[in-house]
Amino acid sequence: MRSHLLNDLTAERYRRAVTEGVERVAAQLARTEKPFTGVTVDALAPRIDRIDLDRPLHDTTAALDELQDVYLRDAVYFHHPRYLAHLNCPVVIPAVLGEAVLSAVNSSLDTWDQSAGGTLIERKLIDWTAARVGLGPAADGVFTSGGTQSNLQALLLAREEAKSDSAAKLRVFTSQASHFSVQKSARLLGLPPEAVVALPVDRDQRMRTVALAQELRACRADGLIPMAVVATAGTTDFGSIDPLPEIAELCAEHGTWMHVDAAYGCGLLVSPTRRHLLDGIEHADSVTVDYHKSFFQPVSSSAVLVRDAATLRHATYHADYLNPRRAAAERIPNQVDKSLQTTRRFDALKLWMTLRVMGAEGVGRLFDEVCDLAQEGFRLLATDPRFDVVVEPALSTLVFRCIPRTVTDPSRIDHANLYARKALFASGDAIVAGTKVAGRHYLKFTLLNPETTVDDIAAVLDLIAGHAEQYLGDSLDRAS
Ligand SMILES: Cc1ncc(COP(=O)(O)O)c(C=O)c1O
Numbered sequence: 073m074r075s076h077l078l079n080d081l082t083a084e085r086y087r088r089a090v091t092e093g094v095e096r097v098a099a100q101l102a103r104t105e106k107p108f109t110g111v112t113v114d115a116l117a118p119r120i121d122r123i124d125l126d127r128p129l130h131d132t133t134a135a136l137d138e139l140q141d142v143y144l145r146d147a148v149y150f151h152h153p154r155y156l157a158h159l160n161c162p163v164v165i166p167a168v169l170g171e172a173v174l175s176a177v178n179s180s181l182d183t184w185d186q187s188a189g190g191t192l193i194e195r196k197l198i199d200w201t202a203a204r205v206g207l208g209p210a211a212d213g214v215f216t217s218g219g220t221q222s223n224l225q226a227l228l229l230a231r232e233e234a235k236s237d238s239a240a241k242l243r244v245f246t247s248q249a250s251h252f253s254v255q256k257s258a259r260l261l262g263l264p265p266e267a268v269v270a271l272p273v274d275r276d277q278r279m280r281t282v283a284l285a286q287e288l289r290a291c292r293a294d295g296l297i298p299m300a301v302v303a304t305a306g307t308t309d310f311g312s313i314d315p316l317p318e319i320a321e322l323c324a325e326h327g328t329w330m331h332v333d334a335a336y337g338c339g340l341l342v343s344p345t346r347r348h349l350l351d352g353i354e355h356a357d358s359v360t361v362d363y364h365k366s367f368f369q370p371v372s373s374s375a376v377l378v379r380d381a382a383t384l385r386h387a388t389y390h391a392d393y394l395n396p397r398r399a400a401a402e403r404i405p406n407q408v409d410k411s412l413q414t415t416r417r418f419d420a421l422k423l424w425m426t427l428r429v430m431g432a433e434g435v436g437r438l439f440d441e442v443c444d445l446a447q448e449g450f451r452l453l454a455t456d457p458r459f460d461v462v463v464e465p466a467l468s469t470l471v472f473r474c475i476p477r478t479v480t481d482p483s484r485i486d487h488a489n490l491y492a493r494k495a496l497f498a499s500g501d502a503i504v505a506g507t508k509v510a511g512r513h514y515l516k517f518t519l520l521n522p523e524t525t526v527d528d529i530a531a532v533l534d535l536i537a538g539h540a541e542q543y544l545g546d547s548l549d550r551a552s
Contacts, residue, residue, distance in 0.1 A: 092133065100140075106500040107503050108146070108500040109146045154532060155503050156502060161366065167425060167426045171421075182411070197215075201213070201361060204341040205356070212377070224256075229378065233383060247303075249304065254302050271284055276312055299329065305340070320356070332353050338366055369426065384410040387411065446469065447465065450465055474536060474537055505518060
């Protein structure tokens with residue numbers, strides 16, 4: 073069994089096994105004609121149930137054959153141009169290479185003595201990102217498992233900085249379009265259910281700052297504490313960017329922590345043409361960036377950044393066996409002092425390899441391409457009478473629904489759209505997401521693949537209309 077341990081004696085076995093795995097994935101990617109086979113849970117579950125984990129195959133090739141059957145063949149493939157559903161990007165090869173290296177070396181970024189150079193690489197990437205945000209010389213941050221964890225940590229710091237003796241008094245202001253992790257974080261942090269105040273949005277799905285101003289004033293007047301404002305730079309559904317400069321002013325006026333959730337919009341940090349859309353982010357006290365959304369990185373790759381490194385102390389605990397207090401005094405860089413996690417992957421390496429091979433502008437150009445594509449998709453939808461599109465995209469999502477002319481009952485229209493999404497998924501021809509707008513069911517394209525074309529969008533719209541038509545037994549008017 074020792075022959076399976078990766079070490080100096082097994083380098084050749086490692087090379088062969090990983091190469092065989094890479095060959096399988098490469099072959100699968102090459103022959104994937106649709107983003108999904110449409111396999112059902114009922115069809116797949118017995119194949120996995122049948123496998124007896126107590127009877128190993130003792131053979132890499134056999135295990136890969138089996139994996140083909142239970143996973144690779146039927147996985148959902150984000151690299152396919154007709155995967156248009158959630159905030160998943162196709163990944164860039166330098167990052168995948170980084171992933172292979174980091175799992176083999178297996179550094180753990182909690183302490184310097186488990187990582188060495190990895191710690192410094194992560195720190196440099198944090199400094200680089202913070203500089204792109206414009207957070208100033210005292211900025212810092214740490215890589216996290218994703219936007220949810222980044223938001224949680226940011227709100228933890230905000231809660232501590234609010235210095236309230238009563239969680240019941242704390243309020244967090246965010247827009248109705250912000251990510252649900254804001255609510256989740258508030259609950260995890262012991263805030264009452266009413267702590268998160270979801271503010272209305274304007275027609276472009278951006279937080280109404282007039283409402284924010286009113287709420288902040290009312291909060292103080294009621295003897296409550298405005299713990300944080302969570303602005304979103306790239307809402308999950310609409311890609312809308314809250315008015316960051318106005319929000320920053322209000323936060324400064326009321327002494328409130330400003331967190332910007334740029335999980336999606338962070339790609340703008342490297343965009344050659346759209347960086348200005350993030351203007352105002354430099355005033356934030358904390359920022360969430362998800363490289364695994366708009367930097368084309370494999371899951372997981374995210375960071376939370378802070379304007380003032382000292383605020384990270386709220387996540388610091390010392391253990392004699394790991395990161396004793398004296399280590400900090402000796403200036404030994406133990407990243408665990410800043411993180412909610414202990415053992416932690418060297419995810420930063422993927423971004424490092426990406427920047428060293430492609431350069432930041434290369435990444436930004438890819439993100440620009442999908443934003444341009446969303447504009448073209450919007451024009452297509454806006455001129456097609458079969459569809460209603462909600463808002464012109466700031467980034468790369470399109471929220472729309474089929475509106476059969478012959479049907480006026482809103483709930484039938486809802487069901488036709490729900491049906492179309494399900495039928496499309498079952499066919500595997502394309503995958504789209506769904507959401508609700510003003511209580512009605514809509515469909516959503518999240519465009520993160522520069523290989524997707526306007527023709528793909530047009531073809532998927534035809535498929536959707538076809539499925540909706542089939543559901544209604546009705547014929548929809550074609551674009552004039
Ligand atoms: C705006 C926003 N914030 C946070 C998150 C959560 O990120 P993660 O899924 O990486 O935890 C998402 C995920 O879609 C998001 O869209």
